Amino acid sequence: MIEFRYHQMRSAQLIREAELQRLAREAVRARRTARHEEPAGHDGAATESHTGRTRRHRTPHTA
Numbered sequence: 001m002i003e004f005r006y007h008q009m010r011s012a013q014l015i016r017e018a019e020l021q022r023l024a025r026e027a028v029r030a031r032r033t034a035r036h037e038e039p040a041g042h043d044g045a046a047t048e049s050h051t052g053r054t055r056r057h058r059t060p061h062t063a
Helices: 002-036
Strands: none
Touching: none
16 A cells, blocks of 8 residues: 555656646747747847857966
8 A cells, every 4th residue: 555655646746747847848938939039120130149250269278
């Protein structure tokens, strides 16, 4: 009987964890779509902040 109760508790815990992970994925997806939506009345290319320059790789300094 103890094993059955343990199995029920573990199953409920896994279901709760799966639900939390699903909610987290939905939140990330919603933030991503909100970030990628273009503001109304603006040109998509003009709002990009890319400069076209490559980043300079910095070498580590010795102590």
